[in-house]
Amino acid sequence: MFEGMDEAQLTGLRRVYEEACGRGLTLNMSRGVPGVDQLALSEGLLAAVKDSAACVTDGLDARSYGQLEGLPEARKLMGDILDVTPDEVILGGVSSLNLMYDMMARAMSHGVTQGSEPWGRQGTVKFICPAPGYDRHFALCRYFGLEMLPVPMRADGPDMDAVAALVRDPAVKGMWCVPKYSNPTGTVYSDETVRRVAGLTPAAPDFRVFWDNAYAVHDLYDEVKLLSVARAARAAGHPELVIQFASTAKITFPGGGISAVSAGPETLAAIRASLFFQTICYDKLNQLRHVRFLKDLDGVKAHMRRHAALLRPKFEAVDEILTRELSGLASWTAPRGGYFISLDVVPGTAKRTVELMKRAGVLMTGAGATWPDGRDPEDKNIRIAPTFPPVEELKTAMGLLCVCAKLAAAEV
């Protein structure tokens, strides 16, 4: 039992918890899913290209074959989001995760650039994984048999001293980064951190930073400007070091967006060469819909302000409840954007807390999921995904989470 709680309080908490269990809640808060009100913001996308004439743009017919790298207008739109030029962008399908998977699969089987040795033929390959981080990134490493090297996340990004030390090992081939509103901590990399990433001098010539800019325009308050990693890397003389990814999954529709990859000229050439074997083209009609609906970067920003207006009350409700209930017992982030709040409960109680939530009908992201191989060394991190439930349900779930966190803490 933790300090400051007496037996009567604990009995009270247990009663509250059992009552909650009896209410038959079924809430899924396990993933960062936009709310139904957010999806409605993009209704105009659905019929943004509604007749045959609208399918032809700049002499290109989006309905037909061709334009393997994507429609020029859509490459410009996604390039603007990633702060790169259209010719530095190749578009993908719905999911940027798919582009990351393809990049890793290609690195394993064919190497990161044409003529470079495939990772799969170089023995054990290692990847730097700032943690806590995104479970799907770690899952990709696991799938391809990469050894994961966790490094701590700081307030301004990954511990770059630790990273700089690790890249001296030629078996270290890459690093995951979610540079803005990092999943799950909400961290924004400082200019200094971006410059240090861009200035890395890895022992492996085929080392690549996988820069998953998933929340590039997902500000909740004022616009936060990330330093351009592409420019910083070029300035440092490392044009091939960083590969950027983004998608419109959380701008328009998770189930019907478009994605993009950007990289240095040689890496991009390798992607392009592989793409010829890989597909005929991606969905150019959906690319065109996105251009017609979002128009340009200003259009994207205006659209994201509408998302922010719906999301701010949810993030603030979580913070308020955590402040009221868990101050002194736990710590959490108060991100200025993105999709997650990262909660650190009493060490050794994250798994138990999530388990108690599940028993009461609320599915949280699995405890440990934010760490490589699902192993949170202190068993303390819980990812809160507040976007999907309506505010009232979210408050119910958060109240319950605080009860569970306290009950779990009382057990240790």
Place this chain on the structure above:
Amino acid sequence: MFEGMDEAQLTGLRRVYEEACGRGLTLNMSRGVPGVDQLALSEGLLAAVKDSAACVTDGLDARSYGQLEGLPEARKLMGDILDVTPDEVILGGVSSLNLMYDMMARAMSHGVTQGSEPWGRQGTVKFICPAPGYDRHFALCRYFGLEMLPVPMRADGPDMDAVAALVRDPAVKGMWCVPKYSNPTGTVYSDETVRRVAGLTPAAPDFRVFWDNAYAVHDLYDEVKLLSVARAARAAGHPELVIQFASTAKITFPGGGISAVSAGPETLAAIRASLFFQTICYDKLNQLRHVRFLKDLDGVKAHMRRHAALLRPKFEAVDEILTRELSGLASWTAPRGGYFISLDVVPGTAKRTVELMKRAGVLMTGAGATWPDGRDPEDKNIRIAPTFPPVEELKTAMGLLCVCAKLAAAEV
């Protein structure tokens, strides 16, 4: 100079050719691309899901995450096209080639089923390639370093005696099949051929037939019914032998269709397991559009009859011109569906014929492209893709092709 042509005729042909060269033609007949009139048939697809309410079906929100294997209704539609049940189907993005690429990449890196040895760790891996065949299939084998074993195409499908002999080698891991209106010959596999494929007993337990049913519903005349390879394989006790692929690229839009893969339970489980790492989901809104627009298999068939009405005059014009101009000199197929006519010119003259066409401004599929590694042993096969140009342009191009074929023949 070939039999039956005198010097005066040859001079005349040369003059006709030089006149054509002077006309500044620019025609691309290199790929099987639907005509603009065909694309217009699917205009209704564009706004088939036009507001937020229409995005929710059977309690599933197509705009959001989830349904990794595809929307149930869309799996049923694609399953009906492939003559399998919905639960035997997993949907992909725009391109079935992408599903084939993924299948081969997965077989190389992780094996065809969970726990089976990756092809990439088994030394030289070989693939049976009926030829002439589809250049992109051969390109995929080349990309992954597979040795290609050409077997002859007969009127009723590949030479199955040759295939049966080859599969005794445990290094032979698979076989390409385009079972209906095969690219480029237009061949439809006979029931006997389908049964022999389904009855194959390869030495390699991880041998798979890649059954690219690209033209499953692409009949030009009466409906031609292909024997169900899935049922035949099950009946033969080989439920995992065949992996089927299809897409709506040439039903709706090449640049905005949906695709599907179907396989035995264990192979499907491996695809499903890999899919979790690979993507969040495919474009469910586009799946829903297809269901709303095409409705069901009867809807697909009615839609394909409209395509056929536009395509028949083109295929017949080609046949008529070839009959008039090249009888006795060349042979060609008269397919009852699909997208290609296969022309065999005088041995040793296909490359030259295509080169002459190019000089005159008409881009044909490269000679040799229909053979593994681009090597047509007799240099005689030319793939004609008659679908894209309007009939009058097609006739001009075909007239020119006959002139070029004769000029090339006269040179040997």
